[in-house]
Amino acid sequence: SARHDLAGRRVVVTAGGTREPLDPVRFLGNRSSGKQGVAIAEAARARGAEVTLIAANLEVGEPVGCGVRAVSTTAELQEAVVDEARRADVVVMAAAVADFRPAAVSESKIKKQPGDAGLTLELVRNPDILAELAAAPHDALLVGFAAETEPDDERIVELGAAKLAAKGADLLVVNRVGWNEGFARDENRVVILERGGAVVDRRSGSKMSVADGILDVVARHLGGDPL
Ligand code: C5P
Numbered sequence: 001s002a003r004h005d006l007a008g009r010r011v012v013v014t015a016g017g018t019r020e021p022l023d024p025v026r027f028l029g030n031r032s033s034g035k036q037g038v039a040i041a042e043a044a045r046a047r048g049a050e051v052t053l054i055a056a057n058l059e060v061g062e063p064v065g066c067g068v069r070a071v072s073t074t075a076e077l078q079e080a081v082v083d084e085a086r087r088a089d090v091v092v093m094a095a096a097v098a099d100f101r102p103a104a105v106s107e108s109k110i111k112k113q114p115g116d117a118g119l120t121l122e123l124v125r126n127p128d129i130l131a132e133l134a135a136a137p138h139d140a141l142l143v144g145f146a147a148e149t150e151p152d153d154e155r156i157v158e159l160g161a162a163k164l165a166a167k168g169a170d171l172l173v174v175n176r177v178g179w180n181e182g183f184a185r186d187e188n189r190v191v192i193l194e195r196g197g198a199v200v201d202r203r204s205g206s207k208m209s210v211a212d213g214i215l216d217v218v219a220r221h222l223g224g225d226p227l
Pocket of ligand 1: 093094095096097098099126127128129130131143144145146147163
């Protein structure tokens with residue numbers, strides 16, 4: 001991109017998916033590859049921003065020219081993003097964060113016993129990092145993501161608007177997963193909502209072009225322009 005509309009801006013992006021350990025060798029995780037978050041970090045860098053990527057278990061290479069903080073669990077991601085958000089103009093929460101984690105982490109490998117028909121795992125809620133960032137005093141523009149499997153477009157927008165209001169973020173990028181799109185793909189299709197639930201933009205195409213579409217909206221917000 002020839003535009004340098006994010007010059008001097010500090011942008012923090014979370015990417016990938018968190019993993020919650022069960023024991024020394026196992027975890028609960030998700031299919032997020034980190035591709036969309038990495039594309040946003042790269043696009044922001046190309047537009048002149050100083051970028052920090054908080055990278056949770058990426059399946060893709062790290063972006064060039066960005067600071068990278070590697071994390072794995074939700075607690076680690078939260079610590080890193082809360083720290084980085086203090087100096088950020090924009091925080092983009094593209095990572096898929098585990099909603100629950102095992103209530104206890106076993107010190108040794110969990111073993112099956114002869115005759116065990118099953119195993120019940122007890123999970124506890126994780127904090128909602130984005131909601132907590134939004135609820136605390138902050139200066140950064142907060143951009144959330146939502147992965148929805150709902151096929152109906154109007155329903156996607158409704159769910160997104162409710163999620164945006166509940167989390168208190170400034171923008172929400174609603175991402176359709178399970179439409180042969182979403183996790184681990186190179187292409188994406190998103191609806192971008194602003195506070196109040198209005199649709200600001202819809203973008204589909206490569207994750208890089210979707211990243212630029214999201215950053216167009218971010219740049220307009222930072223510039224104080226009406227949307
Ligand atoms: O509630 P849901 O998981 O759909 O919300 C997704 C958005 O909230 C993403 O931006 C994700 O990074 C963020 N999130 C979070 N902490 C959680 C769960 C999700 O910050 N525990």
